[in-house]
Amino acid sequence: MPDTTTIYSDIPDSGTLGGRLARARNAAGLSAAQLARRVGVQSATVQSWEDGRSQPHANRLPTLAGVLNVSLSWLLHGVGPAPAEEDPRTAQDLGPQLARLKRLHRETAEIIVRLERHMDRIAAH
Template identity: 45%
Template sequence: MQDTQDWYGPDTATFGDRVAAAREVAEMTQAQLARRLGVRVATLRSWENDLSEPRANRLSMMAGLLNVSMMWLINGQGEGLDAPMEEATLPASAHEILNELRELRTDMLARVEQMARLEKKLRTALKDAGHERAA
């Protein structure tokens, strides 16, 4: 069996991975956890997809509801979940694929952020061009 810190640590799992795993172990749907936290499902989904992070008060509530520590949610250290049993039985090739998927996910998130910055620049440029024509 793998070490818990390795499985849920920052090199292996993201904040969103830990939230989703803890929610599943607590046998809650996204809708149930979102309702208990007083947030929209889309907000919880964005946390689980690592598109945003909760403020400290929501993080504290979430840790309590999921029966894990805040530090474990943030960085995988402290009171949290044990490593999944089935992970230890996966062949090495599956581990390689999982690592490649995580790298791809990280790259995709960076590309989404880059697209958002470019879109903002384009909007600004179009807005400025519109003002120049009007003047």
């Protein structure tokens, strides 16, 4: 047995901090502007971090990890579980399902009204 051990046995994410930041932001379903607002910076700053032109100050890193629901070790070094991939469904994909659900809701409401009227007639006799 070797005299050293690793804290994580999987292969680390070899991407850049900016790449991991963008990946986590996308997985969280946030735009750069939304992340910027939550962290308290300009959206251009987030873009600069993601493009690798600059890096977040150390005091911002725990906030970024928390907002993006990733570990600080993954964000900084790619060590640990990566964020779940973004759900590939879009609003366009879900639109027909929502329309069907609304139609069923209206139909159910109509049936309830008819049933209540019928029960009122029965009770009146």
